[in-house]
Amino acid sequence: MKDEEQTREGQQQEVPGSVSLRSEFDFIAYIRGRAAQAESPSPSVIAGIGDDAAVIPQNSGNETVITSDLLVEEIDFLRQTTTPKSLGHKSLGISLSDIAAMGARPRWALTSIGVPLEIWNSSFVDEFYEGFLALADKYGVALIGGDVSRTPDKIVIDSIVVGECASNRAVCRSNAKPGDRLFVTGTLGGASSGLRLIERGARLENVGRADDSQLLHELLLRHLAPEPRVGWGLVLGQEQLATAMIDLSDGLSSDLTHLCRESNVGALVYSDRIPVDPSVSELCGRRALDPLMLALHGGEDFELLFTASPSQVAKLPKRVDGIGITEIGEIKSAQEGIRLCEGQRVWDLKPEGWRHF
Amino acid sequence: MKDEEQTREGQQQEVPGSVSLRSEFDFIAYIRGRAAQAESPSPSVIAGIGDDAAVIPQNSGNETVITSDLLVEEIDFLRQTTTPKSLGHKSLGISLSDIAAMGARPRWALTSIGVPLEIWNSSFVDEFYEGFLALADKYGVALIGGDVSRTPDKIVIDSIVVGECASNRAVCRSNAKPGDRLFVTGTLGGASSGLRLIERGARLENVGRADDSQLLHELLLRHLAPEPRVGWGLVLGQEQLATAMIDLSDGLSSDLTHLCRESNVGALVYSDRIPVDPSVSELCGRRALDPLMLALHGGEDFELLFTASPSQVAKLPKRVDGIGITEIGEIKSAQEGIRLCEGQRVWDLKPEGWRHF
Numbered sequence: 001m002k003d004e005e006q007t008r009e010g011q012q013q014e015v016p017g018s019v020s021l022r023s024e025f026d027f028i029a030y031i032r033g034r035a036a037q038a039e040s041p042s043p044s045v046i047a048g049i050g051d052d053a054a055v056i057p058q059n060s061g062n063e064t065v066i067t068s069d070l071l072v073e074e075i076d077f078l079r080q081t082t083t084p085k086s087l088g089h090k091s092l093g094i095s096l097s098d099i100a101a102m103g104a105r106p107r108w109a110l111t112s113i114g115v116p117l118e119i120w121n122s123s124f125v126d127e128f129y130e131g132f133l134a135l136a137d138k139y140g141v142a143l144i145g146g147d148v149s150r151t152p153d154k155i156v157i158d159s160i161v162v163g164e165c166a167s168n169r170a171v172c173r174s175n176a177k178p179g180d181r182l183f184v185t186g187t188l189g190g191a192s193s194g195l196r197l198i199e200r201g202a203r204l205e206n207v208g209r210a211d212d213s214q215l216l217h218e219l220l221l222r223h224l225a226p227e228p229r230v231g232w233g234l235v236l237g238q239e240q241l242a243t244a245m246i247d248l249s250d251g252l253s254s255d256l257t258h259l260c261r262e263s264n265v266g267a268l269v270y271s272d273r274i275p276v277d278p279s280v281s282e283l284c285g286r287r288a289l290d291p292l293m294l295a296l297h298g299g300e301d302f303e304l305l306f307t308a309s310p311s312q313v314a315k316l317p318k319r320v321d322g323i324g325i326t327e328i329g330e331i332k333s334a335q336e337g338i339r340l341c342e343g344q345r346v347w348d349l350k351p352e353g354w355r356h357f
Numbered sequence: 358m359k360d361e362e363q364t365r366e367g368q369q370q371e372v373p374g375s376v377s378l379r380s381e382f383d384f385i386a387y388i389r390g391r392a393a394q395a396e397s398p399s400p401s402v403i404a405g406i407g408d409d410a411a412v413i414p415q416n417s418g419n420e421t422v423i424t425s426d427l428l429v430e431e432i433d434f435l436r437q438t439t440t441p442k443s444l445g446h447k448s449l450g451i452s453l454s455d456i457a458a459m460g461a462r463p464r465w466a467l468t469s470i471g472v473p474l475e476i477w478n479s480s481f482v483d484e485f486y487e488g489f490l491a492l493a494d495k496y497g498v499a500l501i502g503g504d505v506s507r508t509p510d511k512i513v514i515d516s517i518v519v520g521e522c523a524s525n526r527a528v529c530r531s532n533a534k535p536g537d538r539l540f541v542t543g544t545l546g547g548a549s550s551g552l553r554l555i556e557r558g559a560r561l562e563n564v565g566r567a568d569d570s571q572l573l574h575e576l577l578l579r580h581l582a583p584e585p586r587v588g589w590g591l592v593l594g595q596e597q598l599a600t601a602m603i604d605l606s607d608g609l610s611s612d613l614t615h616l617c618r619e620s621n622v623g624a625l626v627y628s629d630r631i632p633v634d635p636s637v638s639e640l641c642g643r644r645a646l647d648p649l650m651l652a653l654h655g656g657e658d659f660e661l662l663f664t665a666s667p668s669q670v671a672k673l674p675k676r677v678d679g680i681g682i683t684e685i686g687e688i689k690s691a692q693e694g695i696r697l698c699e700g701q702r703v704w705d706l707k708p709e710g711w712r713h714f
Contacts, residue, residue, distance in 0.1 A: 024505045054502035056465055056519065060417035068425075068517055070469040070506040108413055112427040112469075112515045120714050145411035147515070148381040149427040150713040154508070158469045158515035160425055162413065356507040357477050 024357045025258075051262070052101040052247060053163070055170045063170055065163040067098035073154040075356070081198045083205075084124045086224040087157070088131030094249065095161035096139060096228035097302040101247035103171035103237015104163035106139055106230060112147040112158040119155060128157075131225070139230050171237050171306070173262035176244035180307035180331040182267060183316070185229050186323050188252060189291055190277035192298025194223030196289060215279040222277070226302040231321035236306055241316055245306040251299035251353025257338060258351075259305065266336040269329035269349060271296075296340075297352040307331055381714045382615075408619070409458040409604060410520070412527045420527055422520040424455035430511040432713070438555045440562075441481045443581040444514070445488030451606065452518035453496060453585035454659040458604035460528035460594020461520035463496055463587060469504040469515040476512060485514075488582070496587050528594050528663070530619035533601035537664035537688040539624060540673070542586050543680050545609060546648055547634035549655025551580030553646060572636040579634070583659040588678040593663060598673055602663040608656035608710025614695060615708075616662065623693040626686035626706060628653075653697075654709040664688055 053067035071091050073079055082090075092109060099106040111132065115125060136143055141161065197219060204224065207217045229247075236242040246259045252274070260267055276295045284291045308316060318324060329341075340349040410424035428448050430436060439447075449466060456463040468489065472482060493500055498518065554576055561581065564574045586604075593599040603616045609631070617624055633652045641648045665673060675681060686698075697706040 051502075054465065054467065056421075056501070058415045058417055058419070058421075060415055062415070064413075064415075064421060064519075066423075066465075066467065066517075066519065067502065068467050068469045068504050068515065070471050070504045070513070070515065072471050072506050072508045072513070074509045075471075075507050108411070108423075110411065110423065110425050110517075112425045114427050114429050114432075114513065117714070144413070145408075145423065145425065147425050147427045148713060149429050150432050151429045151513075152431045152511065154511065156427070156429070156471065156508075156513050158425065158427065158504070158517075160423075160467075160515075160517055162421075162423065356505060357474070 023355055025355070051172050051174070052098040053104070055102070057167060061167050062164050063104075063167055065099055065102045065104040065165060065170055066160065067095050068158055068160045069094045069098065071157040071159070073156065079155065081203065082224050084127035085131035086204070088128040088133075089135045089225040091157045091159040092132050092135045092141070092161070093226050093228045094302065095159040096135070096141070096230055097226070097247040097249070099161050099163035100228055100230045100233025101171070101245050101304055102163065102165065103169060103233055103242065103245060104165035105234055106141045106161050106163045108144045108162040109136055109141050110144060110146040110160040112149070112160070114149040114151040114156040116151050116153050116155070120150070165237055169237050169240065171242050171245040173244055173246050173259045176259060176263035176265050176307040176331045177309065178265055178331050178333045180243050180309055181313055181327050182269065182305070182307055182329040182331060183325045183327050184248070184252070184275065184303055184305050185232050185325050186301070186303045187275045187277040188248070188301050188303060189280040189295035189298050190219050190222035191226060191300035191302070192223070192251075192294045193277070193280045193283060193289065193291075194219040194221070195298075195300070196294075197283075198223065212283065215283055219277070219279050219283065223300060226300065228302055229304045229323060232304055232323060232325075235317060235320050236304070239315070241312050242306040242308055245304055248301045248303045248305055249299060250351075250355070251297045252305065253296050253349050254299070254351035254353030254355070255305055256349070259307075260334070260338050263331070264334050266332035266334050267329055267338050268332055268336070268346075269340050271340055271342040273326060273328045275326040275328075296349070299353045380712055382712070408529050408531070409455040409602075410461070412459070414524060418524050419521050420461075420524055422456055422459045422461040422522060422527055423517065424452050425515055425517045426451045426455065428514040428516070430513065436512065438560065439581055441484035442488035443561070445485040445490075446492045446582040448514045448516040449489050449492045449498070449518070450583050450585045451659065452516040453492070453498070453587055454583070454604040454606070456518050456520035457585055457587045457590025458528070458602050458661055459520065459522065460526060460590055460599065460602060461522035462591055463498045463518050463520045465501045465519040466493055466498050467501060467503040467517040469506070469517070471506040471508040471513040473508050473510050473512070477507070522594055526594050526597065528599050528602040530601055530603050530616045533616060533620035533622050533664040533688045534666065535622055535688050535690045537600050537666050538670055538684050539626065539662070539664055539686040539688060540682045540684050541605070541609070541632065541660055541662050542589050542682050543658070543660040544632045544634035545605070545658050545660060546637040546652035546655050547576050547579035548583060548657035548659070549580070549608075549651045550634070550637045550640060550646065550648075551576040551578070552655075552657070553651075554640075555580065569640065572640055576634075576636050576640065580657060583657065585659055586661045586680060589661055589680060589682075592674060592677050593661070596672070598669050599663040599665055602661055605658045605660045605662055606656060607708075607712070608654045609662065610653050610706050611656070611708040611710030611712070612662055613706070616664075617691070617695055620688070621691050623689040623691050624686055624695045625689050625693070625703075626697050628697055628699040630683060630685045632683040632685075653706070656710045
């Protein structure tokens with residue numbers, strides 16, 4: 001069970017009087033132990049439960065990387081505030097992002113989709129696949145299978161992507177070393193501010209011609225139809241430039257915590273280096289939101305967070321597919337914890353991103 | 358999108374005044390066309406959409422086979438009439454059955470599981486994985502990943518299994534030839550009569566010590582925790598004994614139709630050769646059910662339906678893992694249609710098994 005890589009829309013629903021007794025991360029650790037118990041330890045699984053994707057070695061010198069991502073209506077998206085086409089794009093995009101975070105090339109996709117009868121009898125599923133296949137086409141991914149099921153009332157999608165990389169080139173979360181530099185692709189905070197705007201009534205189809213309409217449009221798209229960093233994942237994996245990598249789905253604070261826990265290291269992040277999406281900074285000022293908080297905890301940006309040893313830093317390309325990178329900090333020993341340096345002050349950086357349980 | 362391989366419990370819910378405008382089989386054909394359009398035809402996918410599993414060739418002389426199966430609460434199972442452990446077994450079992458139907462060896466599994474908070478905070482998920490991992494262990498399958506998500510109220514599970522076979526040994530649905538003999542493993546009708554018994558109030562935990570309690574228990578288990586024919590799949594695939602194969606998930610009449618459509622052939626089935634589960638015959642007599650109808654259309658037996666060329670029939674083993682096979686008919690030309698021979702009469706055999714839409 002990899003750490004969940006969910007996207008979501010809408011507030012977490014609180015069940016009155018009910019408290020989640022264990023987090024899904026505890027559960028993943030538990031299942032990991034159970035799975036190891038249930039069979040003789042398998043040398044054939046290199047990275048299994050607890051990474052962005054599972055790695056299956058092949059005899060030919062290649063490895064197969066596979067990920068699945070569940071999207072549930074009302075938890076991960078709202079039917080009223082997305083479009084079927086965006087949902088198709090996003091459901092594939094979040095799985096492509098997992099494959100990118102392994103440094104692998106996405107090749108094949110399967111989708112299991114469950115819909116109620118009234119959705120089946122609408123254009124929803126066709127439009128869903130229109131968005132899905134447009135993104136698949138862009139990255140040379142073939143839709144090869146899946147499942148179709150009826151549901152009582154909610155839409156549910158499980159997106160499965162299979163990728164490939166050369167043997168021992170899969171970039172896991174577990175190999176960061178103290179002294180490594182910490183990088184992030186692109187900009188942060190866009191997706192979560194897009195979500196906030198949607199919660200306040202903004203809709204893609206209603207974005208007008210006002211001055212800030214272009215900004216609005218971009219932020220809504222970052223939430224509704226995120227672009228996976230497939231090119232960066234490939235470069236970092238093929239050229240062995242990254243020591244560890246994760247995609248930013250839960251939020252920088254949470255995903256950095258996952259990476260550090262898997263690598264048994266700490267980290268120091270400089271708040272003034274975090275590449276906050278400029279549209280977020282501009283729009284937040286007018287809407288009383290804190291751009292840094294959105295960038296740190298907002299999640300769903302689907303950028304890549306990776307570490308590189310100091311000797312490799314000069315070899316990192318400036319841009320891939322038009323997307324730059326920013327060095328935001330460095331890896332420390334586990335004893336030093338995960339901290340955020342803000343001017344003269346240093347705080348503990350707690351994982352405050354998304355969690356399902 | 359492979360033809361759906363769903364299991365289900367309970368009656369199909371009819372939405373008053375609503376008619377499904379297209380079947381999921383039409384839809385699968387449509388997506389198949391769309392997927393072929395969206396990219397340059399890929400020589401790297403041998404069997405894609407429309408078979409039990411998708412086949413991905415490897416350079417090393419092996420092929421990777423992958424399947425996903427969605428199980429939705431209230432459509433495919435009822436929380437009240439199954440046990441979490443059975444559900445874990447079944448969710449893996451139906452995917453193992455797909456891999457068996459490709460003649461491949463199952464190796465790795467991923468599960469995407471979505472549950473509401475109250476289920477998360479119960480022992481349900483632990484017991485689910487207990488059943489899942491016991492079956493995985495039995496067949497040497499490693500749980501390597503997946504996803505965990507919250508849902509508003511229903512449980513949903515997507516089971517993904519990855520298998521392997523030698524190059525060009527995957528047994529597709531599409532290679533049956535007129536003159537081939539038609540075989541089925543094990544016995545039929547058990548799972549659907551188990552479902553009927555559950556609908557009439559029978560529960561695993563209440564099966565008593567009456568004369569028919571052993572029969573009852575077996576039939577309930579055939580529905581709640583079906584045993585995939587992994588051994589038969591391997592033998593038929595590795596020794597190239599089957600020309601085409603499909604697992605019986607929707608029901609013999611429907612799955613034979615899928616196989617014939619993919620192979621562009623017809624078939625003649627002899628009703629008196631259909632291996633009706635003896636427990637079904639015994640119990641049906643007392644409960645006014647027609648055993649042959651259950652065996653023909655009931656579905657979910659997860660036996661294998663396969664074709665063999667006449668020259669290979671003598672090489673077929675009598676039993677694998679204690680399970681025998683029965684020759685139930687033969688493949689005919691497409692023009693001859695799919696027919697059932699019952700004594701002196703020959704009927705058209707219509708697909709009357711399960712469909713989601």
